[in-house]
Amino acid sequence: MPITEQHVGRSYPATAPYEISRAKIAEFAAALGDADNPAYSGSVPIAPPTFAVLLAAGSWESMFADPELELSLSRTVHADQRFTWQRPLRAGDEVVAQLRIDKVRLRGATAIITIAVDLSSTSGESLCTATSTLMHTAAEAA
Amino acid sequence: MNTSVEVGQLLPGFSVEFTRADLARYAGASTDFNPIHYNDAAAAALGLPGVIAHGMLTMGTALRVVTDWVGDPAKVVNYYVRFTKPVVVPASGWVRVDFGGTVTAVADGVATITIEAACGEAKVLGSATAQVRLD
Numbered sequence: 143m144p145i146t147e148q149h150v151g152r153s154y155p156a157t158a159p160y161e162i163s164r165a166k167i168a169e170f171a172a173a174l175g176d177a178d179n180p181a182y183s184g185s186v187p188i189a190p191p192t193f194a195v196l197l198a199a200g201s202w203e204s205m206f207a208d209p210e211l212e213l214s215l216s217r218t219v220h221a222d223q224r225f226t227w228q229r230p231l232r233a234g235d236e237v238v239a240q241l242r243i244d245k246v247r248l249r250g251a252t253a254i255i256t257i258a259v260d261l262s263s264t265s266g267e268s269l270c271t272a273t274s275t276l277m278h279t280a281a282e283a284a
Numbered sequence: 285m286n287t288s289v290e291v292g293q294l295l296p297g298f299s300v301e302f303t304r305a306d307l308a309r310y311a312g313a314s315t316d317f318n319p320i321h322y323n324d325a326a327a328a329a330l331g332l333p334g335v336i337a338h339g340m341l342t343m344g345t346a347l348r349v350v351t352d353w354v355g356d357p358a359k360v361v362n363y364y365v366r367f368t369k370p371v372v373v374p375a376s377g378w379v380r381v382d383f384g385g386t387v388t389a390v391a392d393g394v395a396t397i398t399i400e401a402a403c404g405e406a407k408v409l410g411s412a413t414a415q416v417r418l419d
Contacts, residue, residue, distance in 0.1 A: 166313075173313035174344045175300060181357050191351075191360045192344035196314050215318070216330075220339050222366040222411075230358040 144212040145253050153242040154204035159264050164233045188230040198259040198272035201239035221275040228268050236264040251280040295353045297384030302373050310341040336370035346401045349385040350414045359417040366410035371403050393418050
């Protein structure tokens with residue numbers, strides 16, 4: 143049975159810790175054409191705010207690997223994205239991401255799924271919540 | 285800046301010319317290797333007119349409207365966008381996206397910025413808003 147409203151509230155184990163490096167921050171800032179912002183370089187740079195997606199996306203695999211939901215990333219469209227930051231991510235942070243299914247609406251073969259990913263440090267500090275709406279089309283209709 | 289921010293104020297805009305190389309670079313940086321961002325056949329299989337930019341590349345680039353203006357990116361407290369239209373990136377050459385922003389609210393030391401991102405006539409982000417601390 144594919145994903146339904148009954149899966150709202152399901153959460154998955156947190157990802158393995160990801161240590162944010164100065165090099166990855168510099169690479170990400172450059173990919174956004176934003177290497178010149180001094181906040182993203184120096185001895186303890188912060189990450190560009192949307193760097194959080196890299197960490198959040200690591201947790202998406204846990205949901206897509208859930209056989210009960212019958213989800214495939216290749217049939218998924220990213221419809222919207224929200225980030226709320228408690229503080230900026232910084233070089234040296236060790237971050238874990240935990241995904242929870244917040245809302246499911248079914249419209250024929252399409253499931254509209256809202257997921258919330260909490261990013262926190264390995265010492266338990268809450269850093270950011272990344273909330274996404276995904277439009278998923280069931281395989282039968284593809 | 286915190287003494288002079290007013291509703292209706294326009295933030296400086298800018299344009300970016302996205303190429304396939306930019307998509308490859310963002311794929312590596314973000315670790316999002318979905319083939320619709322580099323392979324025309326994969327994009328066509330999903331009914332897309334061609335390879336499209338990562339929505340998150342557009343979202344991340346658009347936030348520069350706010351961070352260039354406020355200076356310190358640490359002041360951004362939240363950010364929301366809807367991905368309304370794909371940005372199709374040609375195999376050679378580039379596609380231009382125009383970015384801009386307007387202050388739409390100021391309260392309790394926090395400014396709300398509405399961000400526009402347009403590819404030609406198409407708005408590629410909808411309801412794009414960020415909130416920043418003005419301290």
